[in-house]
Amino acid sequence: MNTPTPPRPATLHDVAEAAGVSLITASRALGNPSIVSEKTRERVRQAVEATGYIPNLLAGGLKSRRSRMVAGVVPALSVSQFLPTVQSLTATLAQEGYQLLLGQTFYDEQREEEVLNAMIGRQPDGIVMMGLVQSGKARERLRRTGIPVVETWDFSDRPLDMVVGFSHLKVGSALAGYFLSRGLQRVGMATGSDHRAQQRREGFLAAWGREVPTVTVSAPGSLELGRQALGQLLAQQPDLQAVVCSSDMLAHGILVEAQARGLRVPVDLAVSGFGNADFAAHLLPSLTTVHVDGPGIGRLAAELVLARCKGHSAGRSAFDLGFELIERDSTRRA
Amino acid sequence: MNTPTPPRPATLHDVAEAAGVSLITASRALGNPSIVSEKTRERVRQAVEATGYIPNLLAGGLKSRRSRMVAGVVPALSVSQFLPTVQSLTATLAQEGYQLLLGQTFYDEQREEEVLNAMIGRQPDGIVMMGLVQSGKARERLRRTGIPVVETWDFSDRPLDMVVGFSHLKVGSALAGYFLSRGLQRVGMATGSDHRAQQRREGFLAAWGREVPTVTVSAPGSLELGRQALGQLLAQQPDLQAVVCSSDMLAHGILVEAQARGLRVPVDLAVSGFGNADFAAHLLPSLTTVHVDGPGIGRLAAELVLARCKGHSAGRSAFDLGFELIERDSTRRA
DNA sequence: CTGTTAGCGCTTTCAA
DNA sequence: TTGAAAGCGCTAACAG
Numbered sequence: 001m002n003t004p005t006p007p008r009p010a011t012l013h014d015v016a017e018a019a020g021v022s023l024i025t026a027s028r029a030l031g032n033p034s035i036v037s038e039k040t041r042e043r044v045r046q047a048v049e050a051t052g053y054i055p056n057l058l059a060g061g062l063k064s065r066r067s068r069m070v071a072g073v074v075p076a077l078s079v080s081q082f083l084p085t086v087q088s089l090t091a092t093l094a095q096e097g098y099q100l101l102l103g104q105t106f107y108d109e110q111r112e113e114e115v116l117n118a119m120i121g122r123q124p125d126g127i128v129m130m131g132l133v134q135s136g137k138a139r140e141r142l143r144r145t146g147i148p149v150v151e152t153w154d155f156s157d158r159p160l161d162m163v164v165g166f167s168h169l170k171v172g173s174a175l176a177g178y179f180l181s182r183g184l185q186r187v188g189m190a191t192g193s194d195h196r197a198q199q200r201r202e203g204f205l206a207a208w209g210r211e212v213p214t215v216t217v218s219a220p221g222s223l224e225l226g227r228q229a230l231g232q233l234l235a236q237q238p239d240l241q242a243v244v245c246s247s248d249m250l251a252h253g254i255l256v257e258a259q260a261r262g263l264r265v266p267v268d269l270a271v272s273g274f275g276n277a278d279f280a281a282h283l284l285p286s287l288t289t290v291h292v293d294g295p296g297i298g299r300l301a302a303e304l305v306l307a308r309c310k311g312h313s314a315g316r317s318a319f320d321l322g323f324e325l326i327e328r329d330s331t332r333r334a
Numbered sequence: 335m336n337t338p339t340p341p342r343p344a345t346l347h348d349v350a351e352a353a354g355v356s357l358i359t360a361s362r363a364l365g366n367p368s369i370v371s372e373k374t375r376e377r378v379r380q381a382v383e384a385t386g387y388i389p390n391l392l393a394g395g396l397k398s399r400r401s402r403m404v405a406g407v408v409p410a411l412s413v414s415q416f417l418p419t420v421q422s423l424t425a426t427l428a429q430e431g432y433q434l435l436l437g438q439t440f441y442d443e444q445r446e447e448e449v450l451n452a453m454i455g456r457q458p459d460g461i462v463m464m465g466l467v468q469s470g471k472a473r474e475r476l477r478r479t480g481i482p483v484v485e486t487w488d489f490s491d492r493p494l495d496m497v498v499g500f501s502h503l504k505v506g507s508a509l510a511g512y513f514l515s516r517g518l519q520r521v522g523m524a525t526g527s528d529h530r531a532q533q534r535r536e537g538f539l540a541a542w543g544r545e546v547p548t549v550t551v552s553a554p555g556s557l558e559l560g561r562q563a564l565g566q567l568l569a570q571q572p573d574l575q576a577v578v579c580s581s582d583m584l585a586h587g588i589l590v591e592a593q594a595r596g597l598r599v600p601v602d603l604a605v606s607g608f609g610n611a612d613f614a615a616h617l618l619p620s621l622t623t624v625h626v627d628g629p630g631i632g633r634l635a636a637e638l639v640l641a642r643c644k645g646h647s648a649g650r651s652a653f654d655l656g657f658e659l660i661e662r663d664s665t666r667r668a
Numbered sequence: 669c670t671g672t673t674a675g676c677g678c679t680t681t682c683a684a
Numbered sequence: 685t686t687g688a689a690a691g692c693g694c695t696a697a698c699a700g
């Protein structure tokens with residue numbers, strides 16, 4: 001064999017030539033094989049093999065107006081809450097030949113606008129946001145592009161386009177109801193600075209009926225910040241009975257700091273988290289938390305975008321997937 | 335004002351018309367402003383404003399042969415080890431107007447080939463892999479495309495193209511040296527099934543000089559798997575003195591299970607992790623681990639890709655960023 | 669400094 | 685079932 005490897009990557013033109021068919025026939029053999037004869041299809045297949053052809057999807061997308069890319073935007077990748085969602089989103093899209101373009105806003109409206117503009121310029125077939133789009137300018141711009149947008153991990157009756165999530169206010173009030181039912185009085189909060197954590201706090205206070213000592217930490221929080229938060233809460237209220245946290249990592253920090261201070265959980269102090277991280281069930285004591293179906297959110301978001309791409313304009317556009325309060329040992333009465 | 339919003343998004347053509355200049359002048363005013371007169375530049379700027387123009391970067395890339403996208407490939411997004419790297423990679427690229435295309439291999443060669451083909455079809459200006467490219471077929475194909483590739487989080491003297499990482503063998507032997515120097519004899523390992531964790535194990539055994547009881551868990555491990563692993567190790571060797579873990583989460587699980595069993599760390603059992611996760615320093619006891627500069631890896635990988643895009647063909651292509659063993663209380667002699 | 673011309677690689681018409 | 689023509693939106697190359 002003496003096939004000199006072509007210096008530049010093979011194009012569909014090369015494939016057509018090698019197969020002895022026209023360019024468009026080669027295109028159809030690959031993109032719409034059912035309307036091409038068996039024989040031709042096979043010859044094209046061999047030509048692809050021989051040339052090592054990989055289709056340039058950017059070029060195809062220019063004419064067909066589908067990039068087969070979906071933008072996924074997170075506050076920051078390190079916010080572990082969203083990882084299962086982004087993972088299943090990416091995996092579901094990949095199954096259908098779509099790739100994810102990743103963007104980060106760092107909880108900043110300016111950056112949110114920038115990253116969304118950068119995404120729009122790449123003509124994504126859909127955009128999936130973790131959280132609601134904050135910037136009004138960006139909302140307006142997105143609406144005008146007509147690109148399908150799925151906001152997730154939150155809920156709104158008047159979404160930009162589609163929304164898949166749950167009500168953080170309701171999470172907060174569910175937690176308040178739970179702690180009230182346990183007869184706990186002196187509750188404190190360790191809560192992230194982000195919009196969703198603040199919403200849960202509001203929901204909690206509304207149901208609780210009065211203010212509670214609160215330490216706000218920079219989103220999304222960490223074990224270290226949780227440890228510090230307990231110190232600060234105890235300084236404010238030495239006879240604290242419970243701490244409600246906006247993430248499992250913060251709650252974990254509370255558990256560690258409680259142990260360091262010789263406080264027994266839940267006897268001396270009850271603790272709850274949020275997110276049902278995979279470590280929550282296996283801590284000592286196991287952590288009471290709020291479970292959310294992260295992978296389910298990602299899957300549904302992907303399906304909604306894909307459905308739109310195929311022209312099925314779904315009827316419903318707001319999906320409340322709810323949440324579940326999971327009681328474990330960290331709040332269980334002896 | 336009575337400017338009817340155009341139903342289809344504005345193109346550069348519309349901008350040029352609105353500004354009263356030719357298409358290419360409008361293009362230059364945006365992409366290479368220094369060679370356009372101040373006056374023209376301003377008129378184009380206003381036309382962009384008026385039309386709400388967002389450049390179609392896919393179309394531009396077709397001709398210029400730069401997509402301004404970089405592919406980033408992880409085993410799975412939930413492998414938290416890589417998150418700081420992907421985060422800084424994405425952020426560094428975004429600063430220069432590049433976006434990240436995300437792919438997942440799920441530790442599977444078949445999927446690795448698929449995801450790399452999907453990426454190549456999108457003409458990325460570079461590819462950053464977390465780990466080495468496993469599939470020989472994919473290595474060959476990547477080499478032929480000529481796309482800059484940076485393999486990370488590992489090291490090789492004969493990389494596919496560029497490599498930014500460190501030697502897992504050396505990490506293993508450093509850990510062995512450390513435990514030997516502590517005079518510990520009966521050591522066990524809890525280790526992930528992935529290639530890098532296995533390499534660290536090999537490095538450890540080579541320096542240790544003999545086999546040790548080992549529990550292998552599915553990569554990347556979790557707190558729960560760590561807890562189970564300690565049970566299994568103790569069943570094999572009841573008088574175990576130390577456990578070397580392939581991740582901080584596994585080590586954390588060992589700590590929790592030790593506490594559940596009434597074993598004191600480090601007095602009864604010494605424990606080490608890997609990765610220096612942000613919780614490691616704040617656990618009780620704080621966790622001895624191996625620190626790796628995750629964000630630094632991402633930043634350097636981005637810079638290498640960007641340098642190649644600008645034509646600077648860097649001399650060096652293998653960067654060993656090393657690692658640092660961080661001794662904390664979980665192995666410290668009383 | 670500005671414009672004209674010719675594509676990038678592919679897919680959508682339309683016609684055979 | 686196959687093909688020819690046209691052009692997606694933009695930029696490189698070469699004039700003026």
